[in-house]
Amino acid sequence: AEQKEQEWLGTPIKELRRMPQCGQSLPHLRATDNHKVLIRTDLLKDGQVPHPYPSKYRDSWDDMTVKMPCSEKNLFPVENEVIVVQSRWELIRTALEGECKSSLDIRDAILSYNTVHAKRWDFTALNYLCTEGMENEEVQHLFNVTLPKMMKLVLNTRKICTQPIPLLKTRMNQSLTMSQEQIACLLANAFFCTFPRRNSRKSEYANYPEINFYRYCLLFSGVALETRYIFCRSMPTGLVTFTRQSLSGFPKWESSKKQLTRLHITCKGTIEDEGYGMLQVDFANRLVGGGVTGMGLVQEEIRFIVNPELMVSRLFTEALDHNECLIITGTEQYSKYSGYAESFRWKANHKDEIPIDGWQRRCTEIVAVDALKYRNFMEQFQPEKMIRELNKAYCGFMRPAVNPENLSAVATGNWGCGAFGGDTRLKALLQLMAASEAGRDVAYFTFGDEELMRDVNAMYRFLKDKCVTVGTLYFYLKQYSNVVSKHFQRPNISLYGYIYDKVNTNMDPEPSPSDSNLT
Ligand code: AR6
Numbered sequence: 462a463e464q465k466e467q468e469w470l471g472t473p474i475k476e477l478r479r480m481p482q483c484g485q486s487l488p489h490l491r492a493t494d495n496h497k498v499l500i501r502t503d504l505l506k507d508g509q510v511p512h513p514y515p516s517k518y519r520d521s522w523d524d525m526t527v528k529m530p531c532s533e534k535n536l537f538p539v540e541n542e543v544i545v546v547q548s549r550w551e552l553i554r555t556a557l558e559g560e561c562k563s564s565l566d567i568r569d570a571i572l573s574y575n576t577v578h579a580k581r582w583d584f585t586a587l588n589y590l591c592t593e594g595m596e597n598e599e600v601q602h603l604f605n606v607t608l609p610k611m612m613k614l615v616l617n618t619r620k621i622c623t624q625p626i627p628l629l630k631t632r633m634n635q636s637l638t639m640s641q642e643q644i645a646c647l648l649a650n651a652f653f654c655t656f657p658r659r660n661s662r663k664s665e666y667a668n669y670p671e672i673n674f675y676r677y678c679l680l681f682s683g684v685a686l687e688t689r690y691i692f693c694r695s696m697p698t699g700l701v702t703f704t705r706q707s708l709s710g711f712p713k714w715e716s717s718k719k720q721l722t723r724l725h726i727t728c729k730g731t732i733e734d735e736g737y738g739m740l741q742v743d744f745a746n747r748l749v750g751g752g753v754t755g756m757g758l759v760q761e762e763i764r765f766i767v768n769p770e771l772m773v774s775r776l777f778t779e780a781l782d783h784n785e786c787l788i789i790t791g792t793e794q795y796s797k798y799s800g801y802a803e804s805f806r807w808k809a810n811h812k813d814e815i816p817i818d819g820w821q822r823r824c825t826e827i828v829a830v831d832a833l834k835y836r837n838f839m840e841q842f843q844p845e846k847m848i849r850e851l852n853k854a855y856c857g858f859m860r861p862a863v864n865p866e867n868l869s870a871v872a873t874g875n876w877g878c879g880a881f882g883g884d885t886r887l888k889a890l891l892q893l894m895a896a897s898e899a900g901r902d903v904a905y906f907t908f909g910d911e912e913l914m915r916d917v918n919a920m921y922r923f924l925k926d927k928c929v930t931v932g933t934l935y936f937y938l939k940q941y942s943n944v945v946s947k948h949f950q951r952p953n954i955s956l957y958g959y960i961y962d963k964v965n966t967n968m969d970p971e972p973s974p975s976d977s978n979l980t
Pocket of ligand 1: 744878
């Protein structure tokens with residue numbers, strides 16, 4: 462009877478490492494060539510809104526930095542008899558200095574500096590939300606308190622975001638640290654759709670996610686509007702770091718001698734709640750945030766909505782390549798939710814109690830890694846696809862400059878196995894292998910799937926008992942791939958069935974038997 466009640470298996474979760482306890486003490490925060498810091502580090506003080514650095518707005522308009530709405534180069538042509546150019550920032554200021562008393566005012570403001578989109582952008586959902594979709598009290602608060610704050614933040618962009626924001630482009634290993642106030646300012650700009658060149662993906666930003674929220678107008682539930690909770694409190698005083706990690710070397714999976722690290726696996730709980738203090742995996746799109754400003758509402762989009770500071774990464778993060786990930790440290794959770802996908806509901810405000818690190822960041826580290834999307838089930842067993850996923854996960858988990866002793870466990874789950882159609886049993890092994898190679902334990906959340914919990918745990922126990930290394934396991938995966946490669950549909954031999962069979966018949970795949978004798 463007890464067996465039936467089993468909610469978790471493997472190593473007890475309290476034995477896995479979490480931040481801040483497991484971390485090394487941070488060096489003094491300072492800007493370097495590959496770490497831009499947008500605030501005064503010398504004036505950083507606990508509980509105070511950080512000072513922007515430099516103190517005076519520095520303009521830039523090039524292909525290495527974000528084109529800002531408040532730039533003097535943000536011009537647009539006004540066609541009368543002759544073509545003259547006009548400052549778009551002036552128009553934005555005029556629009557947002559006015560009053561916003563209804564959703565129609567929001568629309569008029571936004572369209573006053575986005576005139577060419579007037580026909581295409583649909584504000585029906587926003588109108589509905591502000592008339593019937595919300596309680597009267599909520600609407601009052603939105604128009605009397607929240608929106609005026611957001612408009613003020615936009616008007617103060619030149620005072621708050623004084624330093625050009627570097628684009629985190631492909632092949633760059635670059636970090637960017639900014640204050641929550643700066644992020645709030647940028648998100649207020651996104652809400653009012655002020656970012657230039659960002660209203661069509663055909664432009665120079667074709668390889669970047671959407672940042673302007675013009676699609677929130679289309680969304681019936683108005684979900685993107687939930688980001689407003691970031692503006693509802695007094696200004697938060699922390700910092701957030703965004704790091705693009707682009708690895709040039711990867712393990713030789715075939716010859717890896719690494720033993721599997723520890724596994725905690727559970728069908729209860731979520732990455733974000735029970736995985737606090739661990740490296741939390743974002744089941745990402747190569748354009749980070751996926752459909753968050755549009756229609757999507759699964760793991761990644763939900764995370765971006767409840768931790769809205771994640772959203773600003775869409776402003777400067779170019780599409781992730783196969784060898785890349787984005788690491789975000791310090792975002793705050795503002796909302797509680799219930800449900801998932803169609804049943805997702807915003808539930809309540811959330812007070813984030815996660816401790817703060819030496820750089821005034823919440824000890825919440827999230828890594829965006831994008832799995833491959835599979836249309837055909839068998840495709841994922843091709844060796845080059847497995848290698849791709851191993852390398853991607855490894856990139857997400859591996860920290861070249863940190864001793865593994867100081868790294869937290871990885872909190873993950875069915876990565877790539879929902880919208881992207883992957884196989885949970887294969888992906889669980891691939892993630893375990895990548896984590897083992899990076900020297901980190903794994904907390905795996907099966908999201909309610911008890912059978913998966915038992916299957917993966919049994920396979921894991923079996924592999925540990927037989928001292929199967931990462932390299933040997935990779936060898937079996939490749940053999941399986943070979944056996945099933947003729948199939949277009951699911952083969953009648955399962956991956957785990959095959960592995961049990963092969964390891965038991967003791968076909969030693971490696972010429973040297975020495976490491977399989979280890980105990
Ligand atoms: N904690 C643990 N597991 C979860 C959680 C959670 N909070 N939420 C969902 N799961 P999916 P993908 C499980 O489909 O396949 C987005 O649009 C649940 O079993 O979000 O990698 C991105 O932007 C779910 O079925 O990830 C990409 O475009 C499974 O994780 C695309 O979806 C997979 O969640 C990525 O799709």
